[in-house]
Amino acid sequence: MDTVLFIIFAVVAIVCGFNLIFQKHPISSALSLIGVMSSLAVLYLLLGAEFIAMAQMIVYGGAVMVLFIFVIMLLNAGTEKASSKSWFAQFAGLPLLCLFVAVLAFLIRAALPALPDVRFGRWFGGTAENIGKMLFTQYLLPFEVISILILIAILGAVVLARKEID
Amino acid sequence: MTLWLIPFFPLIGFLLNGLFGKRLSKSVVNLIAIGSVAVSFLYVAALLFKLSPLTTAYSEHYFTWIQSGFLQIGFDLFVDRLTAVMLLIVTGVGLLIHIYSIGYMAHEGGYYRFFSYLNLFMFFMLLLVLSSNLLIMFVGWEGVGLCSYLLVGFYFTEDYATNAGNKAFIVNRIGDFGFSLGIFLTVITFKTLDFEKIAAGVANMPVETTAGVLTAITLLLFVGATGKSAQIPLYVWLPDAMAGPTPVSALIHAATMVTAGVYMIARVSFLYDHAPHAMNVVALIGLLTAVFAATIGVTQNDIKKVFAYSTVSQLGYMFLGVGVGAYSAGIFHLMTHAFFKALLFLGAGSIIHRLSGEQDLRHMGGLRKAMPITFYTLGVASLAISGFPGFSGFFSKDAILSAVYAHSPWMFWIGVFTAGLTAFYVFRAYFLAFFGNYRGHHHPHESPAVMTVPLIVLAVLAAGGGFINVPAWLSTVFPLAEHANASAMIISASFGILGIVIAWFLYVARPAMAESLKTAAGPLYTLIANKYYVDELYTGFIVKPLEGISRFVLWRGVDEGLIDGALVNGLGRTVRGWGGLLRRLQSGSIRNYAAWVFAGSLLVIVVLGLAGGFR
């Protein structure tokens, strides 16, 4: 059962990823991204990370992507025009990417120790309780710092986007 | 009793006149210049009086100049009888010429510069003569070469003068290169450059019958002498050096500098005694030069050029003398030559000065009524150089020829023939200048006293100098081997008189005959009149190829191409090229930057993966 789920949602994720790259209109790309995030949430559930899965849907899908779509609609971003200024990225990008994936695949298969299989239900340790425990004891300092970071981000965004756009 | 004062006074004269001369009045300049040489001369006389009889040498050591490993060279000065003769000649004749120059240079520009250079020359020449090792002598040697350049090129606004100065210096340099090699070889062989130590060292060495290190040393030193004393093949600078003012020609190119070569050979006679092959070479070149230059002297029309070739020829005689072992005879001739050659040049200068620069014999004539003192003194000099019996040249030339006869008879006959030629061309010049009708455009009259008094003094010396028995006096330095040969005396004297008679015949009695003889000789005359085209040969075979190499290989090839092009500009171009390439990294395009970052991170992953190892 988990295998089937994995295969379906992995394929969905990859297809949405390709769609993100190949679509011309930003709105289509945004929707593809939402698809990717949702599939990833399911995969997290398969891996026993229930809190993360929920957080993924709420934060990413609910907040970040909505923000993206707001901005796309605000700026009235249309379809892209062709340009050939960045020749290096266009020519060297594909070979580098293939190389990248190949290297990583090789490293994962060859260099890492033997990895266990994934079965849903083998581990339920990703509960909110466990995360809360770690977050407020061992990772307290990063937690506080992250809070300040968010505060700064809010202030920055407000300052930058202050004036009205006609 | 300090020997260093002898060259010191002229040095002070040079410094004072050189630095302050522009602001001083002419009489003060005169006082400094003449005064320094006069003081030097008086000091020499006093010194020699005090040191007499001077049977052994007297030397003074001042400080160690070079100390390097086994080589120790001190700044030493040294006086023996040979040095004494030279000192008297240099300071005495030099003093007379300095006095003469007051009159000659009276209307010329650069008055103080002339006298400061003359004083500098005296300093270096005295240093050369007084030196007690080869290195100090070389310092003096180079220094007189420098002064020769400065003085020959005195009229530096004229091309021919500066060219002549360059030629003198460069040709001298070639000789000096040989001299330096000789010095190096001496250091290697004897571990010292001191004359007394070398003499002691060579006394233990056998006489070289085949070519050995002593022959090499002596031949190399002789190369230097051919440069400085204008022998074949490096004589070509002396006739051109007549571009300088006439007192310069008298002092440097007749009496003192050109005799440095002969003096050098006499000074290291102990080396030459052990290398008979080198001595043969010296004698041969001396003889060849003597007759070669005499033939050219016959055809010249410029009075200074005639005397210049005469100098070359007489120097050949001196080298012939020392080459056959008659060192004292050679020095004797050096002394008498200083007297009559300086007189000849000063007399010519007197004529040139009064004719406002005219030097061509064809535009002179009949001057004996206008310039009587010059007429009589030049007559004395001409008789002396021709070896007329009783005059100084007769005794000295005869001493040489007697020694030559004892050495090899065929050299003697050529030498005698050259004596006849000498008489001929000198009297040709004399008759053309003073007899006949005046063929020029000026109004000549006698020179002022400041010029004629030195002429008279020199005439007295030229006439009576032969009675100073120099060879006998030098016998403490050079053992007297030769003695006067009566038949040789008569033969050489008769050839001299024959030359005078023929000159009288051709130039006073039947002038037209000279012209017809000249056209009859035709191509032979042209060859000799053009100095056997030696200068042209040198230009074609040596100067032009050297110039070509300098221009095309060294200048265009190495300097412009290699150093400028490849190294300097090439470096600049390379940096610019690389800069141009690297500039493109900063394209301003975010995507390019991202791509580069991605590539870099991929590299890091690969490296880390490799470092981590694969299982």
Place this chain on the structure above:
Amino acid sequence: MLPPVPLSWYLILSAILFALGVAGFLYRKSIITVFMSIELMLNAVNLSFVAFSYEYRRIDGHIYSFFVMVVAAAEAAVGLAIILTVFKNRGTLQIDEVDSMKL
């Protein structure tokens, strides 16, 4: 019954998603799309963290993933604000035309 999925597949999936994100970053010209590719990259890394957390049965991976999410949200906010400003000043959303830092 299908065999269970080895963990390495999750990691390879993460790699592929990351590569897709990079591809989007390199090949798309609109700034907003580039930002979305960045988000995709961050998500791929999150998956990798969670997968390793599963392997070692530790919760730390989830914590890291949480932090990444927070930072990504903050970055998206500020980044979009910057895009707004750039659009105000340059009038364009093509990143190729924002190249005044060019030599």
